[in-house]
Amino acid sequence: MPGAVVITRPLAQALPLAERVRALGRAVEVLPLLDIAPLQDQSALRATLARLQDFALVAFVSPNAIDAAFAHIERWPAGVTLAVLGEGSRAALAAHGITPDRVDIVSPHDAARSDSEHLLETLDLAALRGRRVLIVRGESGRELMADGLRAAGADVTTLPAYRRSVPALTPALAARLVTLLAVPNDWLITSSEALRGLLDLLARVPGENLVAKMQQQRLIVPHARIAASAHELGLPLVTLTGSGDERLLAALQSRP
Known part of the structure; x- marks a missing residue:
């Protein structure tokens, strides 16, 4: 048994x-x-999320990043694409009312390889050259997504949204x-x-x-x-x- x-x-x-x-x-x-905990100082998080319309793409690295960010997001701005790594993050977005019929959501095609490497392969990197991209993540994490986007010519901002330990x-x-x-x-x-x-x-x-x-x-x-x-x-x-x-x-x- x-x-x-x-x-x-x-x-x-x-x-x-x-x-x-x-x-x-x-x-x-x-x-x-x-253990997931909120940031002690959330002023930068709130200030950046208040100007989401300035970004062509916003990438969330985890469901925790989504939940932490959407505590400060009242409405998703039109025309801003979302990127996530897996089905758990898509479900987290849906819980906040963000679904593919309303917002363009990009994620890796291969469900077994829902990671930064395969998200970069899925994104239209050429279309992001010279445009602003926001990555919402924990206080620490892999730099591969940010590095890959910068190498493609995007203007990348990384935004800590929570602390994990x-x-x-x-x-x-x-x-x-x-x-x-x-x-x-x-x-x-x-x-x-x-x-x-x-x-x-x-x-x-x-x-x-x-x-x-x-x-x-x-x-x-x-x-x-x-x-x-x-x-x-x-x-x-x-x-x-x-x-x-x-x-x-x-x-x-x-x-x-």
Whole structure:
């Protein structure tokens, strides 16, 4: 019989998915591996979002970026194209009333490769030469999208919208990790950063070889880049689903 499904998304995205997993008859453990917090000073965020009409393209790197930004956006300006990486971000936009019938939304064609590299391949970079582009992201992150757009001649602004961090290794968290790794479970991993943070946490639990135990757990991931990170970190049991909760749920239902 399959074990629990460990959902490692930030809490706001983990809870809705947890309900859908429970509806499949699976036990669920919600274990957020990234904490999301608002910026202490949001003045620059508000000021930039107040002039979205100045940009030809606005790219959001994650559902968290969308939620943080749309707390300050009353209406999406006409003629401004949106770019997102995956189905989770499209769903987040829809929750804020932004749908493809109303706004031009661009995302990678390949659901298994919903990352910055493939978004750059999808965008009409020549049309962005000399035009202003806004990238809404966390306080830190990959520079590949910004670098690629600048190389194509776009005038790029990166806008931090939230702060993310790996949770601290408390005695309670260490005990929970030991318990989770005592039995086989399915781990839904939706971020390479979260996966690296998990391995660091496991390595710091005293008196346990939790990294070795993690190597026996099954990972379910939506993106090829996360699958590659898992293999680089020595985690061999990886199922790649493609972007979107429907594909993650289908992978759980096909669990032998």
